[in-house]
Amino acid sequence: MKNQLVKFIKKRRKVLGLTQMELADRAGVGLRFIRDIEQGKETLRLDKINQVLELFGHIMAPVPQSKETDDES
Amino acid sequence: MKNQLVKFIKKRRKVLGLTQMELADRAGVGLRFIRDIEQGKETLRLDKINQVLELFGHIMAPVPQSKETDDES
DNA sequence: CATAATTATACCTCTTAGGGTATAAACATA
DNA sequence: TATGTTTATACCCTAAGAGGTATAATTATG
Incomplete structure (x- = not known):
């Protein structure tokens, strides 16, 4: 999956x-x-x-390219 | 876990x-x-x-902060 | 429809990431 | 120990990321 960040x-x-x-x-960014x-x-x-x-209690980390988003945590 | 990227x-x-x-x-970076x-x-x-x-067949994606690295894929 | 709120696009400035290079330090191995 | 290999630190330069602002487009809402 590509661009999980956008969707997330x-x-x-x-x-x-x-x-x-x-x-x-809230995030302190522009x-x-x-x-x-x-x-x-x-x-x-x-x-x-x-x-x-x-x-959102998340952070960027390396995940297998194929793996679908497993979060919804 | 912090800095999973470094370890990975x-x-x-x-x-x-x-x-x-x-x-x-190989990666084409400096x-x-x-x-x-x-x-x-x-x-x-x-x-x-x-x-x-x-x-390494991986990509950066949002993961729960608490979750340990589950890859080793 | 009109109006307001939200999002998208464009421009400008400043800071700095990334690359290159050189040198130093750390780590091997004989 | 000395020698070679790998990694770390420091410097300079260029390109572009990030923020701000203004304007356009889009999406509600009445």
């Missing part, structure tokens, strides 16, 4: 009913960064991504 | 008996980048990391 962020944000701006504020994530930009910085994922 | 890269590289330089060449990864630098670019992980 979008889904989680919707679940919490947050706007991109609210998410950006609004533009949230947009870049959700647009599938691949040249993002890892620390910034993790900064956002932390809100 | 170091372990995989050792298993294949590659030097940092060899890994850099030697400095491999070193930055293994030194735990957190401000790395996601696309570059994935470029390296691809050699």
Whole structure:
């Protein structure tokens, strides 16, 4: 599966009913960064991504390419 | 667990008996980048990391913070 | 429909990641 | 010990990521 990050962020944000701006504020990143994530930009910085994922109790880690998202945790 | 990436890269590289330089060449990244990864630098670019992980059939994806590495796949 | 809220796109600036190179340190092995 | 190999640290330069802002497009909502 490709771009699990995009799907994950979008889904989680919707679940919490947050706007991109609210998410950006809570994560302490710029609004533009949230947009870049959700647009599938691949040249993002890892620390910034993790900064956002932390809100959802997640972190970026190496997983087998084939494996489907096992989280929903 | 923190920095699964560092552990993963170091372990995989050792298993294949590659030097940092060899890994850099095969992944198509600079030697400095491999070193930055293994030194735990957190401000790395996601696309570059994935470029390296691809050699091992892996990719960066969001996982629960608490979950231990389940790969070894 | 009109209006407001949310998201997307574009431009500018500043900071820094990534690559290269050189040197030093650590780690082997004889 | 000395020698060669691998890894770490430090420097410079270029390209681009991240943030801000403004504007357009999209999506609700009445």
